Amino acid sequence: MKNVVLTFIIVCVLSNAIAGSVVGQTELIGDGNDGNRSRPVHRFELFDENGVQIRANGKDSKPFSIEKTCGQCHDYQKIEQGWHFNGHNPQVKSGRSGQPWVLTDSRTRTQIPVTARNWAGTYTPEELGISPWEFLKTFYSHFPGGSYGQMSADNPDEAIRQEISGKYEINCLACHHSSPHEDQSMAALQAARQNYRWIPTASSGKAVVEGVALSLDDFFDPEFDKGIEVSYNKDVFDADDKVFFDITLGTNDRCYFCHSNHNLDVSEDRVWTQDEDVHLNSGLNCIDCHRNGDDHMITRGVETEGPGKSLTCEGCHLGDHTEMPELGRLGSPKPLHRGIPTIHFEKLTCTACHSGTWPQQTSSRWQTARIHKTGLHGKHDLKITQPHVYAPVLMKGTDDKIGPYKMFWPAYWGLAMGEKIVPIPPKQVLEKAGSVLDADVDKIDDWRPLTMEKIQKVLLLLGQEDSRPVYIAGGKIYQLGAEGKITSGSHVAAQPYAWPLAHDVRPAEQSLGVHLCKDCHTTDSPFFFGNVEIDTPVRTEAGAQFVEMVELQGVDRLYMRLFNASFVFRPILKIVAFASCCLIGLVVLAYILRAVAAISNACAEGSKKDV
Amino acid sequence: MFRWFSIIGFASVLIGIVLHHLLFPCGNEPRFSIKPRINKKVHLLAMLFPEKKLRLHVKIHKLVFLLGLLSFSVLVMTGFVPLVFGYKLHGYLLMIHATFAPVFIGCSAIIVLFGAGEYAFNKKDAEAIPPGFRCSGEGCWVTDTGIGAKVGFWLLAAMALPVTLTMVLSMLPLFGTEGQEFLYDAHRWSALGFGLLAIIELYMLIRMGIRKDLNNG
Numbered sequence: 001m002k003n004v005v006l007t008f009i010i011v012c013v014l015s016n017a018i019a020g021s022v023v024g025q026t027e028l029i030g031d032g033n034d035g036n037r038s039r040p041v042h043r044f045e046l047f048d049e050n051g052v053q054i055r056a057n058g059k060d061s062k063p064f065s066i067e068k069t070c071g072q073c074h075d076y077q078k079i080e081q082g083w084h085f086n087g088h089n090p091q092v093k094s095g096r097s098g099q100p101w102v103l104t105d106s107r108t109r110t111q112i113p114v115t116a117r118n119w120a121g122t123y124t125p126e127e128l129g130i131s132p133w134e135f136l137k138t139f140y141s142h143f144p145g146g147s148y149g150q151m152s153a154d155n156p157d158e159a160i161r162q163e164i165s166g167k168y169e170i171n172c173l174a175c176h177h178s179s180p181h182e183d184q185s186m187a188a189l190q191a192a193r194q195n196y197r198w199i200p201t202a203s204s205g206k207a208v209v210e211g212v213a214l215s216l217d218d219f220f221d222p223e224f225d226k227g228i229e230v231s232y233n234k235d236v237f238d239a240d241d242k243v244f245f246d247i248t249l250g251t252n253d254r255c256y257f258c259h260s261n262h263n264l265d266v267s268e269d270r271v272w273t274q275d276e277d278v279h280l281n282s283g284l285n286c287i288d289c290h291r292n293g294d295d296h297m298i299t300r301g302v303e304t305e306g307p308g309k310s311l312t313c314e315g316c317h318l319g320d321h322t323e324m325p326e327l328g329r330l331g332s333p334k335p336l337h338r339g340i341p342t343i344h345f346e347k348l349t350c351t352a353c354h355s356g357t358w359p360q361q362t363s364s365r366w367q368t369a370r371i372h373k374t375g376l377h378g379k380h381d382l383k384i385t386q387p388h389v390y391a392p393v394l395m396k397g398t399d400d401k402i403g404p405y406k407m408f409w410p411a412y413w414g415l416a417m418g419e420k421i422v423p424i425p426p427k428q429v430l431e432k433a434g435s436v437l438d439a440d441v442d443k444i445d446d447w448r449p450l451t452m453e454k455i456q457k458v459l460l461l462l463g464q465e466d467s468r469p470v471y472i473a474g475g476k477i478y479q480l481g482a483e484g485k486i487t488s489g490s491h492v493a494a495q496p497y498a499w500p501l502a503h504d505v506r507p508a509e510q511s512l513g514v515h516l517c518k519d520c521h522t523t524d525s526p527f528f529f530g531n532v533e534i535d536t537p538v539r540t541e542a543g544a545q546f547v548e549m550v551e552l553q554g555v556d557r558l559y560m561r562l563f564n565a566s567f568v569f570r571p572i573l574k575i576v577a578f579a580s581c582c583l584i585g586l587v588v589l590a591y592i593l594r595a596v597a598a599i600s601n602a603c604a605e606g607s608k609k610d611v
Numbered sequence: 612m613f614r615w616f617s618i619i620g621f622a623s624v625l626i627g628i629v630l631h632h633l634l635f636p637c638g639n640e641p642r643f644s645i646k647p648r649i650n651k652k653v654h655l656l657a658m659l660f661p662e663k664k665l666r667l668h669v670k671i672h673k674l675v676f677l678l679g680l681l682s683f684s685v686l687v688m689t690g691f692v693p694l695v696f697g698y699k700l701h702g703y704l705l706m707i708h709a710t711f712a713p714v715f716i717g718c719s720a721i722i723v724l725f726g727a728g729e730y731a732f733n734k735k736d737a738e739a740i741p742p743g744f745r746c747s748g749e750g751c752w753v754t755d756t757g758i759g760a761k762v763g764f765w766l767l768a769a770m771a772l773p774v775t776l777t778m779v780l781s782m783l784p785l786f787g788t789e790g791q792e793f794l795y796d797a798h799r800w801s802a803l804g805f806g807l808l809a810i811i812e813l814y815m816l817i818r819m820g821i822r823k824d825l826n827n828g
C-alpha cells in the first residue's frame with residue numbers, strides 16, 4: 001500500500017512538471033516574431049464569451065469576445081500586463097508622471113487627479129472610494145478595456161449590474177483595427193450605456209447593437225432575455241464563417257482618439273489652421289517611437305524607462321560616437337544648435353524649446369481627449385470644460401530640468417491627518433454638507449463660486465474628532481483656525497498637478513532660440529515671466545490670481561530678471577571684446593613684424609661685416 | 612581633471628613665487644626682520660595709486676592697469692574659486708564674471724597699446740642675459756632685469772586673444788554643440804594658463820618696482 005501511494009505521488013509530481021513545462025513553452029501563433037516584416041492577414045472565426053463560434057446564419061447572435069477571439073492566437077494574459085491595461089496595478093513601475101483621470105464634481109467644487117499609479121499628487125480610486133464598477137461609469141469614454149473593466153464587483157448591487165453589462169475586456173480593435181469603420185465614439189456610447197460586453201462588436205463596424213443595459217432592470221438575464229440585440233452585417237463573414245479585420249500595429253488615427261489635445265485659444269472654426277506634430281507631418285507614425293513587444297509595455301520616450309535613450313529625442317537626433325552607434329536612428333536630422341551654450345542641454349528638456357505651442361504671456365487653457373471626453377460625436381458630445389488644464393507651463397520636473405507641462409489645480413475637501421491630506425469623496429461631502437453646497441448657483445468661469453463663509457460652514461459640517469477638515473483649491477489649503485475662522489496657507493497637497501507635454505513637436509524654425517537669446521532672455525519673456533492662472537472656485541476681492549513660471553521653475557526671480565536684463569548689454573560686450581582683440585592682435589602683429597625686421601637688419605649687418 | 616589641474620597649477624605658482632622670493636629676496640634688507648616687511652606692504656599699497664606728479668596719459672595708463680587688475684582678480688575669483696570647491700560657474704557669480712570680462716579685456720587692450728613700446732625687446736635685454744642663463748648669488752636675472760616681465764607681457768597679450776575669442780565666438784550663432792563644447796574647454800584652459808602667467812607677471816612687476824624704488828633711495 002505504501003508503495004502504491006509513493007508511486008502515485010511521484011507520478012503526480014512528474015506529470016505536473018511535464019505539463020508545466022509544456023505550458024511554459026507553448027506559444028500561440030500570434031506571439032513571437034519570426035522576423036518576416038510583412039503584415040499577417042487577420043481572417044478568423046469570431047467567438048462569444050462562452051467560446052461558441054458566431055456564424056453568419058446563427059440565431060440570437062452574441063457579441064464577440066476579444067479574449068476568446070483574439071486570444072486564439074495571442075496571449076491575452078500577457079497583453080493584460082501592458083501599459084494601457086495595468087493602470088490599476090500599483091505594483092507596476094509607475095515611471096514619469098503622466099496624465100491622470102480627473103474626478104470632477106461641480107457641486108462639491110472638486111477636481112482631483114486619480115490613478116493607481118504612484119504619481120505624486122494623485123489619489124487612487126480606492127482612496128476616493130471609487131469601486132472598479134464606478135471607475136468604469138465615470139471614466140468610460142476613453143477607456144481601453146481590461147484593468148478595472150475586468151474586475152469582479154464586490155458590491156452585490158454592482159455585481160448584478162455587471163452580470164447584465166458584462167466585463168469590459170481589452171478592446172484590441174481600438175488600437176489595432178485600422179478599418180475606417182472602427183468607431184471609438186460608438187465604443188464610448190456603448191460604454192455610456194453600460195453595454196460593456198458589446199463594445200468591441202458595436203465599435204468594429206461588423207455589427208449593429210441595439211439596446212441599453214443601463215435601462216434594463218436588475219432581473220434581466222443576458223443568457224435568455226432579449227434586451228440588447230446584435231445584428232452582424234452578413235457580408236463580413238466569408239464562406240468559412242471567418243471575418244477579415246484590417247489589423248495593423250496601430251495608426252495615428254487610433255492613437256488620436258485618446259491622445260488628442262485642443263488649445264482653447266484656437267476657436268473651433270480655426271482648428272483647421274493648426275499643424276500636427278512635425279514628426280507626423282514628416283511621415284512618421286506614433287508607433288515609430290512608441291513601440292512595444294508582445295507584452296504591450298509601450299515605450300513612453302523617457303530615457304529612464306524601457307530601452308533607455310534609444311527611443312527618445314536623443315535616440316534619433318543625436319549620435320553616440322561609439323563603435324557600433326545605437327543612436328541617430330530613423331535618418332533623423334542632427335540639430336546643430338548653433339550659438340546655444342551647452343548649459344541649456346543640462347537645464348532644459350528637448351521639449352522645452354521644441355514642443356507645445358510657443359509660450360504666451362498667459363498660458364492657454366487646453367482640453368485633452370481623456371479628461372474632457374473629446375471626440376464623442378452626436379448626442380453624447382459632452383462639452384466638458386473642467387478641469388481647466390493649462391499649457392504650456394514651463395516648470396521644473398523631477399528630472400531637475402525645465403520643460404513644458406500641462407497642469408491643473410486640484411480642488412477637493414479632505415481631512416488633515418498630520419501632514420497628510422486624505423480626500424473626502426464628493427458623495428460623502430454631499431451627504432454631510434449638501435445643504436450648504438447648493439447646486440443652483442450660477443457658474444462663473446465654469447466654477448460654482450465659493451465664499452469664505454460657505455467654506456467655513458462646510459468645514460464645520462465635515463469636522464471629525466480625530467482629524468481636521470480642510471479644503472484644497474487654487475494652491476491653498478483652507479482650514480478652521482482659532483474661533484472657527486477660516487485661515488489659508490500653502491501645502492504640498494495643494495500644488496498643481498502637472499505632467500510633461502511632449503507633443504506636438506514644432507519644426508526647428510518655430511522652436512525657441514530661432515531668434516537667438518531674445519526668445520527667452522528678456523525681462524518680460526513668457527518663458528520665465530509668463531503667467532499661469534491660479535484656478536479656484538474661491539472668490540476673493542483680489543480677483544484672478546496668477547503665478548509666474550519662474551516660481552514653478554525653482555529659479556530666483558530677481559536673479560532671472562537681472563540675468564535677462566544683462567542681455568541688453570550683450571552687443572556692447574561683443575563689440576568691446578572684438579575691438580579689444582583686434583587692437584591687441586594688431587599691436588602684437590606690429591611688434592612681431594618689428595622683431596622680424598630687427599632680426600633681418602642684424603643679419604644684414606652681420607653679413608656686411610663678414611664681407 | 613580641469614579642477615585638479617587648476618588647483619595644482621595655482622598652488623604650484625604660489626609656492627614657486629614664495630620659494631623664489633626666499634631664494635632671491637628684493638633689496639638688501641635682512642629677509643625675516645619685521646620692519647622691512649611692513650615697509651614693503653605699505654609700499655605695495657602705495658603703488659596702487661597714481662602719483663600726482665605723473666603726466667595725464669601715464670595716470671590713465673596706471674588707472675587702467677589698476678582697473679584691469681581689479682577685474683582680473685574678480686574674474687579669477689568667480690571663475691576658479693567655485694571650481695575649486697567642485698561647483699560650476701552659474702548664478703550671480705556668472706553674472707559678475709560676465710560683467711567684469713569686457714572691462715578686463717578693454718583694459719588689457721589699452722595696457723598692451725600703451726605698454727608695447729616699454730616692453731619691446733632691445734639690445735640691452737640681450738646683454739643682460741648671463742652666459743649659460745645662470746642666476747648669480749646677487750639675484751635672479753629673469754625677474755630682476757625685466758626680461759621675464761617682457762616675455763610675460765607678450766605672452767599675456769597673445770593669450771588674451773584665445774581667452775576672449777573663445778567666449779565671444781560662442782555667443783554668436785556660428786558654432787554648434789560640439790563647437791560650443793570645444794570653445795568652452797578652450798576658454799577654461801586658456802584662462803587657466805592666462806591666470807597663472809598673470810600672477811607670475813604681477814610678481815615680477817612688483818619685484819621690479821620694489822627694486823627700482825630701493826635703487827632710487
